[in-house]
Amino acid sequence: MAKENLSVWTSIPFWRRSAAWVTGFAVILLIWLTFDTMGQISMGTDEDLKNGVDKRVPAATVINYNIDYQMSKKRGHEVPVIGKKEPFFGKEWSGEEAAALLHLGKLTSQAKNCMNCHTLLGNGAYYAPDLTKAWIDPMWKDGGPMQGMTGKSTKEEAMAEFLMNPSQYPTHARMMPNLGITADEAKGLVAFLKHMSSIDTNGFPRNFSKTVEQFKAGGTNAH
């Protein structure tokens, strides 16, 4: 502008410069925080699990451990608790095997478009239950309805059977469709779900265990 401005508040160069500085500052801060977050959410190692080092996203071998979700007094919300070793599909998975299984499961979760009905970590569509902590959902526990319905004696086998033939085991009018999931893919998906339940999500979903309590007490009274 050729004319001299009466006030800085109506000066285009002033606002242009301010926009550039503010945007630049925000972007630099975002990049810096991204580097920090990358370090914190990169997958842990098998050694971390053996030594009891808590990682926000544990190694794939976390499938060899019992996973619970318990209130932490220190943090004021529930956190995943990785417990003792337990067999997964009847065996202990080596680092390589577990990583390959998780890889297959993650690929399958995308190939079958899970996210356009379910939510994962709360993101996706809202037509089917959130899968963040599906592994520890009381529906699948020992003596729970899904093990009974599928005729399987472990959580992982019940889940895999359901995933292969979901519309054979309806629990509600709204059913999961048959997506042509193979036995191997189903195992992979269960590993993916178990791994996801071990991720530290800052207490989301909140009060997940409340469902468990209500379930023990004989279902809900919401109706």
Add this chain to the structure above:
Amino acid sequence: MLTSIKTNEFAGSESKKLAMMYFRVAIILFGAQLLMGLIAAIQFLVPGFLFELFDFSVARMVHINALVVWMLYAMIGSVYYMLPDETGIETVGIGIGKLAFWVFTAAITVVVLVYIFVQVGAGTEATIWFINEGREYIEAPRWADIGIVVVVLIFYWNVFATFMKGTQTGIMTVMVANLMALAGLYLTGMFFTDNISMDQFWWWWVIHLWVEATWEVFVGTLAAYALIKIIGAKREIVEMWLWIEVLMLFGSGVLGLGHHYFWIGTPEYWWEIGALFSALEPVPLVAMFVHVLYDWGKEQGETHAKDSTAHAINNGPAMAWIVTNAFGNFLGAGIWGFFHTLPQVNIYTHGTQFTAAHGHLAFFGAYATILIGMMYMGIQGAYGVERLKATFKSKMAIFMIVFGVLGMGVALTISGYEQVLVERAELGGGWNAFFTAQELPWYIQGMVWRAIMGVVTFVGFVYLVWDLLTIGKLSKAAEA
């Protein structure tokens, strides 16, 4: 608009003709989006509808992909439309621009046909490359990702080269810088990882930094251009406002990204950062609304002083949609977003119909509205109409679409409220909690109203298409 293919001459502007080609595909995809939405809405009420034939996941995927793609088409069209006006010259690479259009459209057609007929694949890399990537909003398979990048590079080169050769206005400076960020961000969504937290971290770089930063700045740029064209707003005022908007939109929106990092495995400090900056995101949206109304009032006042019967507006329907945009952006993105942006609230609302309510109102209010406004500007230019007046059909279109989407938003909010209180607060989430909430009478009632309002929106859409097909010819005849 088929007739307008033959009649639009644009006084020799090839860039504007290309813009109309983009607008035409955009409106077809908009229709596809609404149809898919209706199917998905019915499936909420009648779960057996098209079960294991055309499941919810497919309808929903095409619903949101058609949304993203029609908006990108209308955005590219808008840029090609304004380019000759802003730079004062013809777009430099029209031939390659047209080639890119046909390549893009052919690719989109193949992608959609594969979505509809192949739907899902085996758990292999091949599925990610050729069928779908299974990541909400950016499901397009990898081959199409690469195609999109090539097409966008051609588009960007066209914009950049024309900008460098012609007059460099403030509006185009913002456009060129913003488009570079917009295009570059797409690359952050093009990789596979086994780590779901890492996956979603970068996925949000595309989704959030598009719709809550670069797309918003894009809308600011379009509004600036449209206000100059439609009501003759002063460039100096409009451009000053545009820089203030850039400052506030990027100042809040870039770090507002943190509100997606509350629960995906990322550290706690995102609570504070996400809450603070995303809470500021509505501020520029208020500013944009005030700015549009202020300029409108000012120009109308000045016109009125000269001639007490004259209108400052030379395109009624476009202006109506742009004012709807200014308010809808604030309401849908601003207020509905702020409702659940604080972690204290979001821990309960995250991933419920509350999010769906916000999504519908925000995408419509912030983007659909102004892009429809740009289409009306395109019609005005195509027929060389001096003053485009709203017809009965224009009014029915805007009324029914706005009423329909608002109705859907409110209905989903009520269902979402029920879901949040019962599924999340009372029962704490999980399979049983989810279905208990889905079966609540008040939740279902909300879903019924959502479907009804979806039909209202669709009828409005029919009026819109009908109007776009006829208004140019009618107005031209009336002026002659």
